[in-house]
Amino acid sequence: MSLMTREDVLRELELLPVWQLKAPLSSVSAMPALTPVQTNVIESAALLSQIVEPVIEPVIEPVIEPAPLVSVHVEIAAVAAPFRLLISDNASMAFALDSSSSDAQDVEALLSNMLKAININCSIDIAEATITTLAEHRVKLLVVMGEMAAHGLMGQLQTIEDWRSDQSANPLNYQNLPVVITYHPAFLLKNTDHKAKAWVDLCAAKRILQGL
Known part of the structure; x- marks a missing residue:
């Protein structure tokens, strides 16, 4: 049997002719093979570069103007609490006041002096009167x-100063009954400088009564 040379073996394996590089391998910068993951990344980046980003229109919210402030006058309903009622001898004039007071004796003395000053004698004194009693x-x-007492009868909560201001401009009425509002005797005991104002109110009540 004849021995086969190396070339004969290569030729039998169809590996000849042997290709040779014109330049040595060391002078060629070989590209490393890409892994499947790297290939997918490159393909995805290429696809993303072809996607046109949508134009996002800015959202303009409507400007809501605040509602104008409206001044509301709130009427407070009359309270059902009873009040003290003093009625003059001929029923020409009556006095309504809150009966609760810590210095009742001094209040009674001042109230009596106020009635005497306008020549009024009250023979009827009802401790717990109501609107029905007045009628x-x-x-x-x-x-x-x-x-x-003003709140309970008139149905509106105000200071005495406000009531006096109102009645100086226009006469007050309660169910067609002329009304004059003034200070409570207990208040006058602690605020003696207001006694002159109370006297003005009592004199105004006498003039209104004479004109009826």
């Missing part, structure tokens, strides 16, 4: 003393 006696004029 039953049919008085001609009502003097209300203090904020609590």
Whole structure:
């Protein structure tokens, strides 16, 4: 048997002719093979570069103007609490006031002096009167003393100063009954400088009564 040379073996394996590089391998910068993951990344980047980014229109919110402030006058309903009612001898004039007071004796003395000053004698004194009680006696004029009694009868919570200002501009009425509002005797004991104002109110009540 004849021995086969190296070339004969290569030729039998169809590996000849042998290709040779014109330049040595060391002078050629070989590109490393890409892994499947790297290939997918490159393909994805190429696809993303072809996607046109959508134009996002800015959202303009409507400007809401604040609602104008409206001044609301709130009427407070009359309270059902009873009040003290003093009625003159001929029922021409009545006095309504809150009966709760810590210095009742001094209040009674001042109240008595106020009635004497305008020549009024009250023979009827009802400790817990109501609006119905007032209607039953049919008085001609009502003097209300203090904020609590004014609130209960007039149905509106104001200071005495506000009531006095209102009645100086226009006469006050409660169900067609002329009304004059003034200070409570207990308030006058602690604020003696207001006694002159109370005297003005009582004199105004007398003039209104004379004109009826």
